[in-house]
Amino acid sequence: MICLGIESSAHTFGISIVSDSDGKCNILANERHSVTTKEGGLIPRELAVHHQEYAKPILESALKKAGVKLEDIDVISFSQGPGIAPALQAGAITARVLALKYGKPLLGVNHCVGHIEIGKALSGSRDPIVVYVSGANTQIIGYEAGKYRVYGETLDIGLGNLLDSFGRALGMGFPAGPTLDKIYFEKKNYVPLPYTVKGMDLAFAGLQTAAEQKIGKVPKEDLVYSLLHNAFAMVTEVSERALAHTEKTGLLLTGGVAASKALREMLQRMCDARGCKFFVPPFEACVDSGLLPAWLGLIEHKAGVRMKLEDTAVNQRQRTDQVQVTWA
Numbered sequence: 001m002i003c004l005g006i007e008s009s010a011h012t013f014g015i016s017i018v019s020d021s022d023g024k025c026n027i028l029a030n031e032r033h034s035v036t037t038k039e040g041g042l043i044p045r046e047l048a049v050h051h052q053e054y055a056k057p058i059l060e061s062a063l064k065k066a067g068v069k070l071e072d073i074d075v076i077s078f079s080q081g082p083g084i085a086p087a088l089q090a091g092a093i094t095a096r097v098l099a100l101k102y103g104k105p106l107l108g109v110n111h112c113v114g115h116i117e118i119g120k121a122l123s124g125s126r127d128p129i130v131v132y133v134s135g136a137n138t139q140i141i142g143y144e145a146g147k148y149r150v151y152g153e154t155l156d157i158g159l160g161n162l163l164d165s166f167g168r169a170l171g172m173g174f175p176a177g178p179t180l181d182k183i184y185f186e187k188k189n190y191v192p193l194p195y196t197v198k199g200m201d202l203a204f205a206g207l208q209t210a211a212e213q214k215i216g217k218v219p220k221e222d223l224v225y226s227l228l229h230n231a232f233a234m235v236t237e238v239s240e241r242a243l244a245h246t247e248k249t250g251l252l253l254t255g256g257v258a259a260s261k262a263l264r265e266m267l268q269r270m271c272d273a274r275g276c277k278f279f280v281p282p283f284e285a286c287v288d289s290g291l292l293p294a295w296l297g298l299i300e301h302k303a304g305v306r307m308k309l310e311d312t313a314v315n316q317r318q319r320t321d322q323v324q325v326t327w328a
């Protein structure tokens with residue numbers, strides 16, 4: 001079976017074409033283009049314009065790379081939510097047009113569950129605690145009785161949003177994560193900053209405000225080190241508690257912030273200490289791309305999930321734990 005998946009929930013427009021053999025994911029094409037800015041920040045309507053502009057060239061290049069025609073595709077899927085509404089719309093419209101024109105089944109799938117399933121498929125992890133950290137999302141998730149349950153999550157902004165907002169306050173462009181990560185490893189002095197864990201949930205806004213108030217008063221490098229140290233330690237603490245509570249033996253890190261070497265090192269150390277396996281999928285499967293909806297669309301379609309056109313409206317607030325997992 002071949003599935004074409006369209007991702008457009010935030011700054012990336014991507015189209016991937018995947019097939020399966022023996023339950024394994026074969027990537028035939030994975031084309032994408034992301035919005036970046038010199039001043040930082042994203043404007044929703046500009047994302048929609050970007051996604052509309054790139055829809056045709058990305059589609060053509062994905063089909064060419066995969067060596068297939070639209071007629072060969074068995075199912076078309078797209079990220080239905082969560083995300084930024086105008087951005088999601090751009091992908092949904094592209095998916096609907098293609099499905100109608102070529103008479104293909106159409107599936108709107110959950111972006112976060114897409115991260116989990118492609119992460120599992122490409123890392124070989126089976127039943128992990130998932131640490132999903134991106135610009136907008138920060139969730140600690142585990143499968144239990146038909147759903148991916150959210151054991152802990154951010155109460156305000158996403159971890160990636162914290163990094164990008166703080167980077168912008170320091171005059172860095174978007175995305176700021178890679179630059180901040182580099183500074184972290186220069187091992188600076190720790191500056192006390194808020195550390196906010198509430199039960200299994202996290203809050204980053206207070207940390208951001210406190211760090212921004214210190215800009216210009218303490219060395220920039222010390223601030224970066226301390227902000228990353230606290231934010232990542234908060235995520236690590238909650239992840240460890242989820243592992244201890246569920247007795248799962250694997251931890252899967254995914255989402256755009258999985259690119260952070262600092263976060264990976266901290267989680268790896270925690271996993272080593274408790275004899276738990278640590279999985280990080282290849283980078284292309286961590287960041288937003290068409291791989292998420294393509295693979296999830298394929299396995300959902302195989303499990304018999306079908307959607308009418310009227311069920312494919314985007315849902316910018318769709319949650320991970322609203323999705324009934326029928327394919328496990």
Ligand SMILES: [Fe+2]
Nearest residue numbers: 115134255288
């Ligand atoms: Fe994402």
